[in-house]
Amino acid sequence: MLRRDKSQDGGSRSKSRFSVLGALSSGPKSGYDIKKATEASTGHFWAESYGNLYPLLKRLEREGLVSRRTVTQAGRPDRRVYRLTEAGTREFREWLTEAVEPAVVRNELLLKLFYGGQVPTEVSQEHVKRFRARQLSLLDTYRRVAAWLEREHAGDRELPFWLITLGYGRRHAEAMLSWCDDTLAVLESIDATGRATDGARPTPDRTPREGAE
């Protein structure tokens, strides 16, 4: 039985490479440039560290997806400027058309709230309040960035796509704010009624079984 192995085409199931190829799709850049550019553009939904970026660039060069040119400078380190090759462009565009893989979920806030019955209610309230404040500030950032983009890049062919990603952030933050308010109200009422939530008692086993999926 033929097994279709995931590592068929050169290994690396990671998507970091595509964030790099994407950054280079708007013109040649050094590693340093890529870091700055991605922080400013896709930073809200994709983070990359230097420790990952620099080795990745070398690898992409070995694979022929980018080419390198060294630019010497006076008084500061050489810049190694990378440019997408045709193969790189092709690979990037191919990836763009492939279906999005479902990611592994890990939400620390929810894990803490799920077990909130084991600590004083104030603890859960604090978690939610801090989260709420963060969402509020994010929402503000998204709004300002969207306004700036609409001003500075009016008429740009790519503008709608950039606004789409900001819209995601906006909708998300708004929903999170609603949820925080719901949740704070619930926690408030627990605090008012069951005044015995001091987290001293061990919990008997009655973990809920949830539905399929």
Next chain:
Amino acid sequence: MLRRDKSQDGGSRSKSRFSVLGALSSGPKSGYDIKKATEASTGHFWAESYGNLYPLLKRLEREGLVSRRTVTQAGRPDRRVYRLTEAGTREFREWLTEAVEPAVVRNELLLKLFYGGQVPTEVSQEHVKRFRARQLSLLDTYRRVAAWLEREHAGDRELPFWLITLGYGRRHAEAMLSWCDDTLAVLESIDATGRATDGARPTPDRTPREGAE
């Protein structure tokens, strides 16, 4: 200058351990039990594989956070049943009170949409439609689970906390549905006006610079 190293207390910045300790906080369980129990309860926001779980349990035992008892069975493998020690309970509750660390964000869908100008609009539309369908089915799952919980665990002290995590999922899915509809409308209009989006042209450099944070 004293540096406060992150690996001060025995290494492991990972939170997997707490998902395990949490599962054991409702009673002793085997590795197999933990997997089933967490899939059913915290599965929507925390995933763990056997390959991580079994070594983790050994480690937690070495650290004295759990104790082990072997239960022999006829005809099937022994069960190794783990129970929280006092130290384990203490460590878990301490963690519950600690502030939630901001996680690294990585959203493949948004990365693909951000560069949507490089492929035919239909490609982006497909991505969004598939995502939309998933949200719809998730929303349905959350609703059914919430109804089931309210029926089967009515009056339970912990019920509100479980519902809080489901409420998060519900709000999130609802927001995502709104965003999908916004986005599909935008993509529709791009398709109608700029009929030249076939991804053939290279893009000049005009990556937007976004605001702070």
Next chain:
DNA sequence: GGTCTCATGTAAATAGTTACATGATTTC
């Protein structure tokens, strides 16, 4: 006869972060 559940684990590979290392120049 096949597949699912029960039940444990290991090995290999991969991915990715953090901290370290270096050093000139510019800005406060």
Next chain:
DNA sequence: GAAATCATGTAACTATTTACATGAGACC
């Protein structure tokens, strides 16, 4: 004089997934 910016990288570590390995009994 300190700190930030420019600019590159490596080493160590940690975490985590996937695939492999084993095998009985229950269910269809």
